[in-house]
Amino acid sequence: MRNLSFDTETELIAPGRYAPRLICGSFYDGDFSPWLELRAGTIKTIGDALEDSETRIIGLNLAFDLAVVCQAEPALLPTVFDALDAGRFWDVGLFERLKAIALNHFRLDPQIGRRPSFSLAELSSKYLGKDRSVEKNDPNSWRLRYAELDGIPLEKWPQAAKSYALDDAKDPFEIYEKQAREGTPPLFKETHSHAFALHLMAAWGIRTDPAAVAALKKRLQERVDAATPQLIASGILRENGSENTNETKKRVLAALGSAAPLTKSGEKLASERDLTEDERIKYTKTSADVLEECGRDPALSLRLDIAKDRDELSNFVPRLELGTVHPINARFSVLVSTGRTACSKPNLQNNPRRSGVRECFVPRPGFVFVFCDYHVAELCSLAQTLIDLFGGSKMADEINAGRDLHVAFAAGLAGVSYEDALTRYKAGDKTIKELRQVAKAANFGYPGGLSAARFVDYAASMGVEISEAKSKEIRSAWLDSFPEMRRYFDWIASQTRTGSFEHIHPRTGFIRGGVSYCDGCNQGFQHLTAIGAKDALFSVARECYSDPSSPLFGSRPVVFVHDEIIIEAPETRLTAAAARLESIMVDQMRRYTPDVDCKATAAAARRWYKDAQPVVLDGELLPWTCPTPVLKPAFSR
DNA sequence: ACGCGATGCGCC
DNA sequence: AAAGGGCGCATCGCGT
Numbered sequence: 001m002r003n004l005s006f007d008t009e010t011e012l013i014a015p016g017r018y019a020p021r022l023i024c025g026s027f028y029d030g031d032f033s034p035w036l037e038l039r040a041g042t043i044k045t046i047g048d049a050l051e052d053s054e055t056r057i058i059g060l061n062l063a064f065d066l067a068v069v070c071q072a073e074p075a076l077l078p079t080v081f082d083a084l085d086a087g088r089f090w091d092v093g094l095f096e097r098l099k100a101i102a103l104n105h106f107r108l109d110p111q112i113g114r115r116p117s118f119s120l121a122e123l124s125s126k127y128l129g130k131d132r133s134v135e136k137n138d139p140n141s142w143r144l145r146y147a148e149l150d151g152i153p154l155e156k157w158p159q160a161a162k163s164y165a166l167d168d169a170k171d172p173f174e175i176y177e178k179q180a181r182e183g184t185p186p187l188f189k190e191t192h193s194h195a196f197a198l199h200l201m202a203a204w205g206i207r208t209d210p211a212a213v214a215a216l217k218k219r220l221q222e223r224v225d226a227a228t229p230q231l232i233a234s235g236i237l238r239e240n241g242s243e244n245t246n247e248t249k250k251r252v253l254a255a256l257g258s259a260a261p262l263t264k265s266g267e268k269l270a271s272e273r274d275l276t277e278d279e280r281i282k283y284t285k286t287s288a289d290v291l292e293e294c295g296r297d298p299a300l301s302l303r304l305d306i307a308k309d310r311d312e313l314s315n316f317v318p319r320l321e322l323g324t325v326h327p328i329n330a331r332f333s334v335l336v337s338t339g340r341t342a343c344s345k346p347n348l349q350n351n352p353r354r355s356g357v358r359e360c361f362v363p364r365p366g367f368v369f370v371f372c373d374y375h376v377a378e379l380c381s382l383a384q385t386l387i388d389l390f391g392g393s394k395m396a397d398e399i400n401a402g403r404d405l406h407v408a409f410a411a412g413l414a415g416v417s418y419e420d421a422l423t424r425y426k427a428g429d430k431t432i433k434e435l436r437q438v439a440k441a442a443n444f445g446y447p448g449g450l451s452a453a454r455f456v457d458y459a460a461s462m463g464v465e466i467s468e469a470k471s472k473e474i475r476s477a478w479l480d481s482f483p484e485m486r487r488y489f490d491w492i493a494s495q496t497r498t499g500s501f502e503h504i505h506p507r508t509g510f511i512r513g514g515v516s517y518c519d520g521c522n523q524g525f526q527h528l529t530a531i532g533a534k535d536a537l538f539s540v541a542r543e544c545y546s547d548p549s550s551p552l553f554g555s556r557p558v559v560f561v562h563d564e565i566i567i568e569a570p571e572t573r574l575t576a577a578a579a580r581l582e583s584i585m586v587d588q589m590r591r592y593t594p595d596v597d598c599k600a601t602a603a604a605a606r607r608w609y610k611d612a613q614p615v616v617l618d619g620e621l622l623p624w625t626c627p628t629p630v631l632k633p634a635f636s637r
Numbered sequence: 638a639c640g641c642g643a644t645g646c647g648c649c
Numbered sequence: 650a651a652a653g654g655g656c657g658c659a660t661c662g663c664g665t
Contacts, residue, residue, distance in 0.1 A: 245661060263644065287645060311646070315659060338655055340649085347657045350648035378649080448653025458653080522654040562649045
């Protein structure tokens with residue numbers, strides 16, 4: 001195997017330009033010296049390397065560089081996907097990420113004394129003892145100035161510009177040589193594919209509708225403005241609009257007295273000693289559920305009323321406004337401790353479910369959004385994990401029988417058959433509907449290690465009021481309906497006797513270090529879904545970008561939310577694209593959950609509607625329309 | 638002016 | 650014995 005390390009220098013990343021213009025490439029293959037190529041040479045060299053099945057390509061954040069060369073020469077896209085599929089990349093940052101998770105250094109790396117950034121400077125320091133932070137902080141460094149050299153022959157480049165670029169190829173090569181001695185971690189190959197797919201998605205970006213954003217802003221602002229004078233008068237808000245939390249806490253204390261809940265650190269302190277009067281105020285909780293109990297204080301009620309409006313106005317509206325000018329290029333982080341992704345700047349994975357913010361996101365003209373998510377994805381992940389651990393699972397049996405898991409457990413609680421419960425649920429039976437909500441809370445809460453006591457609050461957050469005694473009964477009934485869960489909890493508990501442990505997933509072999517009881521329980525719940533969904537995203541991206549024979553060719557993934565993929569599909573091939581999206585998602589997930597019959601359903605809409613449902617007429621999938629429209633479609637035929 | 642811990646909340 | 654978790658981000662209040 002030949003090893004070739006490569007890096008690109010580009011124009012700067014700017015809003016709406018996440019795969020910027022290629023200026024040059026730097027290469028190193030371990031022989032003699034690293035070398036530079038301008039645009040055409042870089043495309044040629046990397047193109048040859050991609051096609052040579054005996055070459056391994058090395059780098060740091062390769063997804064970025066690969067996207068840059070594909071932007072410069074789109075014909076390279078199929079070969080990049082092929083090479084990813086063949087596992088011919090070694091990204092030293094991805095290796096380090098997997099290693100950090102396995103060693104429990106993901107949040108705090110003792111060697112560097114902080115959370116690792118996985119940057120080249122950090123890895124060069126760790127592996128090679130080099131200090132590249134000087135270059136990074138030097139305002140005259142060429143690091144961010146390569147655009148100035150576009151089109152200039154290499155002979156005329158300043159030496160400093162050349163050396164910086166050359167180091168960017170040489171360092172990863174030398175880091176690779178050290179990492180390679182440690183072997184390849186589980187899911188290493190897949191993580192490269194996931195990173196590229198996520199990067200393409202981020203680079204394509206997602207737009208927002210200026211009119212919708214303006215309307216939302218106005219609506220939220222009016223609601224906040226209407227409440228502000230009264231809140232200022234009460235002292236909860238200051239003249240400048242900021243909140244005086246001390247006043248809020250005092251009022252909560254006045255309303256609830258000694259029953260006023262404490263914050264987490266307050267609880268801890270109170271268990272050690274009595275709190276002073278000031279501390280009792282300082283550690284009083286002011287979360288939404290507490291304020292709800294303070295109904296007789298009108299100022300607190302008012303603050304609660306506008307809490308979401310205030311939050312959306314300050315947190316979400318500015319993000320939305322970015323997308324009205326350029327597509328939003330969010331940053332997707334390919335891998336966190338559970339195997340899931342994360343997203344930032346902005347985080348597209350935490351848009352409020354209530355209507356308002358989501359509907360501001362719109363497809364490009366000529367495209368329609370297609371949403372496809374898995375049914376009870378995490379329970380499928382858990383069920384497969386249970387089968388892998390114990391050889392069988394009642395939970396898997398229920399899923400494979402095609403049953404609605406929430407109705408199934410609700411039937412158990414009601415003491416009726418599944419069929420009866422389902423019939424009554426579909427007929428709108430109030431009792432079964434409520435019990436299904438309890439069951440849903442149980443199915444999503446207990447697998448993470450939730451106690452009967454905390455379940456009371458958890459259920460309340462899902463709109464179900466139950467007593468602690470009832471909660472104990474429910475937990476016991478839940479464990480009886482999925483008896484393998486007792487073994488599952490025992491399996492985790494047995495490994496936490498002496499503190500935290502190294503969790504190895506029985507199916508993927510993925511290693512996560514420093515795991516204690518609850519996160520250990522949770523790992524089986526989240527891990528397979530995360531990996532399976534990312535594999536699906538890769539396959540979807542591959543067909544969208546590089547397979548003219550696919551119904552997805554020409555569509556583009558725009559958002560990935562753990563168990564959901566959203567794409568923009570050309571209006572003219574909506575039905576076929578949606579069907580293909582569904583089938584890829586199921587097929588790829590089943591590679592990880594072969595014994596559990598997971599399902600996925602696609603729907604289409606002209607905005608990002610949480611509630612979008614599939615609408616089929618004469619075999620054609622149509623965009624779902626909101627029954628109570630607040631906004632017009634941004635684009636229509 | 639800035640850093641930072643605590644808190645709270647958005648999502649799955 | 651008991652124990653949901655994983656994230657990103659804004660704000661507040663305090664400290665340097």
